[in-house]
Amino acid sequence: MSTAPTNGIAGLAAVAVDCSDPPALAAFWQRLLGGLAEDDAHGDTMLTGGLVDVIFMRVLEPKTGKNRLHLDLRAADADAAVAFAIEAGATKADDVYKGPRWQVMRDPEGNEFCILPPRS
The missing domain is CATH 3.10.180.10 (2,3-Dihydroxybiphenyl 1,2-Dioxygenase, domain 1)
Structure with missing residues:
Protein backbone atom coordinates (compact mmCIF):
# COMPACT_ATOMS: atom_id res chain seq x y z
CA MET A 1 0.00 0.00 0.00
CA SER A 2 1.40 3.39 -0.96
CA THR A 3 0.61 6.68 0.65
CA ALA A 4 0.66 10.17 -0.82
CA PRO A 5 3.65 12.25 0.15
CA THR A 6 3.06 15.20 2.46
CA ASN A 7 5.63 17.39 0.71
CA GLY A 8 3.29 19.12 -1.76
CA ILE A 9 4.12 16.84 -4.72
CA ALA A 10 0.89 15.70 -6.40
CA GLY A 11 2.29 13.17 -8.86
CA LEU A 12 4.47 12.52 -11.89
CA ALA A 13 3.43 14.79 -14.76
CA ALA A 14 5.68 13.36 -17.45
CA VAL A 15 9.13 12.03 -18.24
CA ALA A 16 11.20 14.62 -20.14
CA VAL A 17 13.62 13.53 -22.87
CA ASP A 18 16.13 15.90 -24.46
CA CYS A 19 16.58 15.19 -28.17
CA SER A 20 17.45 16.74 -31.52
CA ASP A 21 14.23 15.77 -33.38
CA PRO A 22 11.22 15.70 -31.01
CA PRO A 23 8.56 14.67 -33.58
CA ALA A 24 10.66 11.78 -34.91
CA LEU A 25 11.64 10.49 -31.48
CA ALA A 26 8.06 10.84 -30.23
CA ALA A 27 6.88 8.75 -33.20
CA PHE A 28 9.30 5.95 -32.20
CA TRP A 29 8.16 6.01 -28.56
CA GLN A 30 4.50 6.23 -29.60
CA ARG A 31 4.92 2.82 -31.26
CA LEU A 32 6.20 1.37 -27.97
CA LEU A 33 4.05 3.22 -25.42
CA GLY A 34 0.90 4.17 -27.37
CA GLY A 35 -0.77 7.52 -26.89
CA LEU A 36 -1.17 10.68 -28.92
CA ALA A 37 1.77 12.85 -30.02
CA GLU A 38 1.24 16.60 -30.36
CA ASP A 39 3.79 19.26 -31.29
CA ASP A 40 3.75 22.56 -29.44
CA ALA A 41 4.70 26.09 -30.48
CA HIS A 42 8.19 25.71 -28.94
CA GLY A 43 9.24 22.78 -31.17
CA ASP A 44 8.68 20.16 -28.49
CA THR A 45 6.42 17.12 -28.78
CA MET A 46 4.20 15.75 -26.00
CA LEU A 47 3.16 12.10 -25.98
CA THR A 48 0.11 11.61 -23.78
CA GLY A 49 -2.42 8.91 -23.03
CA GLY A 50 -0.10 5.92 -23.40
CA LEU A 51 1.67 3.93 -20.69
CA VAL A 52 3.37 7.13 -19.46
CA ASP A 53 3.33 10.75 -20.62
CA VAL A 54 6.61 11.84 -22.20
CA ILE A 55 7.70 15.27 -23.42
CA PHE A 56 10.42 15.34 -26.06
CA MET A 57 12.32 18.62 -25.81
CA ARG A 58 14.58 19.95 -28.54
CA VAL A 59 18.17 20.62 -27.51
CA LEU A 60 21.22 21.55 -29.57
CA GLU A 61 23.87 19.51 -27.78
CA PRO A 62 24.27 15.83 -28.69
CA LYS A 63 23.86 13.01 -26.19
CA THR A 64 27.13 12.01 -24.57
CA GLY A 65 27.59 9.03 -22.28
CA LYS A 66 25.11 6.66 -20.67
Whole structure:
Protein backbone atom coordinates (compact mmCIF):
# COMPACT_ATOMS: atom_id res chain seq x y z
CA MET A 1 0.00 0.00 0.00
CA SER A 2 1.40 3.39 -0.96
CA THR A 3 0.61 6.68 0.65
CA ALA A 4 0.66 10.17 -0.82
CA PRO A 5 3.65 12.25 0.15
CA THR A 6 3.06 15.20 2.46
CA ASN A 7 5.63 17.39 0.71
CA GLY A 8 3.29 19.12 -1.76
CA ILE A 9 4.12 16.84 -4.72
CA ALA A 10 0.89 15.70 -6.40
CA GLY A 11 2.29 13.17 -8.86
CA LEU A 12 4.47 12.52 -11.89
CA ALA A 13 3.43 14.79 -14.76
CA ALA A 14 5.68 13.36 -17.45
CA VAL A 15 9.13 12.03 -18.24
CA ALA A 16 11.20 14.62 -20.14
CA VAL A 17 13.62 13.53 -22.87
CA ASP A 18 16.13 15.90 -24.46
CA CYS A 19 16.58 15.19 -28.17
CA SER A 20 17.45 16.74 -31.52
CA ASP A 21 14.23 15.77 -33.38
CA PRO A 22 11.22 15.70 -31.01
CA PRO A 23 8.56 14.67 -33.58
CA ALA A 24 10.66 11.78 -34.91
CA LEU A 25 11.64 10.49 -31.48
CA ALA A 26 8.06 10.84 -30.23
CA ALA A 27 6.88 8.75 -33.20
CA PHE A 28 9.30 5.95 -32.20
CA TRP A 29 8.16 6.01 -28.56
CA GLN A 30 4.50 6.23 -29.60
CA ARG A 31 4.92 2.82 -31.26
CA LEU A 32 6.20 1.37 -27.97
CA LEU A 33 4.05 3.22 -25.42
CA GLY A 34 0.90 4.17 -27.37
CA GLY A 35 -0.77 7.52 -26.89
CA LEU A 36 -1.17 10.68 -28.92
CA ALA A 37 1.77 12.85 -30.02
CA GLU A 38 1.24 16.60 -30.36
CA ASP A 39 3.79 19.26 -31.29
CA ASP A 40 3.75 22.56 -29.44
CA ALA A 41 4.70 26.09 -30.48
CA HIS A 42 8.19 25.71 -28.94
CA GLY A 43 9.24 22.78 -31.17
CA ASP A 44 8.68 20.16 -28.49
CA THR A 45 6.42 17.12 -28.78
CA MET A 46 4.20 15.75 -26.00
CA LEU A 47 3.16 12.10 -25.98
CA THR A 48 0.11 11.61 -23.78
CA GLY A 49 -2.42 8.91 -23.03
CA GLY A 50 -0.10 5.92 -23.40
CA LEU A 51 1.67 3.93 -20.69
CA VAL A 52 3.37 7.13 -19.46
CA ASP A 53 3.33 10.75 -20.62
CA VAL A 54 6.61 11.84 -22.20
CA ILE A 55 7.70 15.27 -23.42
CA PHE A 56 10.42 15.34 -26.06
CA MET A 57 12.32 18.62 -25.81
CA ARG A 58 14.58 19.95 -28.54
CA VAL A 59 18.17 20.62 -27.51
CA LEU A 60 21.22 21.55 -29.57
CA GLU A 61 23.87 19.51 -27.78
CA PRO A 62 24.27 15.83 -28.69
CA LYS A 63 23.86 13.01 -26.19
CA THR A 64 27.13 12.01 -24.57
CA GLY A 65 27.59 9.03 -22.28
CA LYS A 66 25.11 6.66 -20.67
CA ASN A 67 21.76 8.01 -19.46
CA ARG A 68 21.53 8.52 -15.70
CA LEU A 69 17.76 7.91 -15.87
CA HIS A 70 15.96 5.56 -18.26
CA LEU A 71 12.67 3.74 -18.75
CA ASP A 72 12.23 0.05 -17.88
CA LEU A 73 9.44 -1.50 -19.95
CA ARG A 74 7.79 -4.69 -18.65
CA ALA A 75 7.10 -7.12 -21.47
CA ALA A 76 4.41 -9.79 -21.71
CA ASP A 77 6.80 -11.57 -24.12
CA ALA A 78 10.37 -10.22 -23.88
CA ASP A 79 11.62 -11.72 -27.17
CA ALA A 80 8.65 -10.32 -29.08
CA ALA A 81 9.04 -6.92 -27.41
CA VAL A 82 12.74 -6.74 -28.29
CA ALA A 83 11.99 -7.74 -31.89
CA PHE A 84 9.25 -5.11 -32.11
CA ALA A 85 11.50 -2.40 -30.66
CA ILE A 86 14.22 -3.26 -33.20
CA GLU A 87 11.70 -3.16 -36.04
CA ALA A 88 10.57 0.27 -34.78
CA GLY A 89 14.15 1.61 -34.87
CA ALA A 90 15.82 0.59 -31.58
CA THR A 91 19.15 -1.18 -31.30
CA LYS A 92 20.50 -3.53 -28.66
CA ALA A 93 22.94 -1.95 -26.19
CA ASP A 94 24.89 -5.05 -25.21
CA ASP A 95 27.88 -2.81 -24.41
CA VAL A 96 25.90 -1.48 -21.42
CA TYR A 97 24.65 -4.86 -20.16
CA LYS A 98 24.36 -8.30 -21.74
CA GLY A 99 22.82 -10.90 -19.51
CA PRO A 100 19.75 -12.94 -18.71
CA ARG A 101 17.84 -10.44 -16.53
CA TRP A 102 16.77 -7.84 -19.15
CA GLN A 103 17.71 -6.39 -22.54
CA VAL A 104 19.19 -2.91 -22.69
CA MET A 105 18.16 -1.06 -25.85
CA ARG A 106 18.83 2.34 -27.44
CA ASP A 107 16.17 4.47 -29.11
CA PRO A 108 16.97 6.14 -32.47
CA GLU A 109 18.80 9.01 -30.70
CA GLY A 110 20.83 6.70 -28.46
CA ASN A 111 18.82 6.98 -25.23
CA GLU A 112 18.96 3.74 -23.28
CA PHE A 113 15.89 1.84 -22.09
CA CYS A 114 15.36 -1.70 -20.86
CA ILE A 115 12.90 -4.41 -21.79
CA LEU A 116 12.22 -6.64 -18.79
CA PRO A 117 10.66 -10.11 -18.94
CA PRO A 118 7.23 -10.81 -17.45
CA ARG A 119 7.03 -10.98 -13.69
CA SER A 120 7.26 -14.57 -12.48
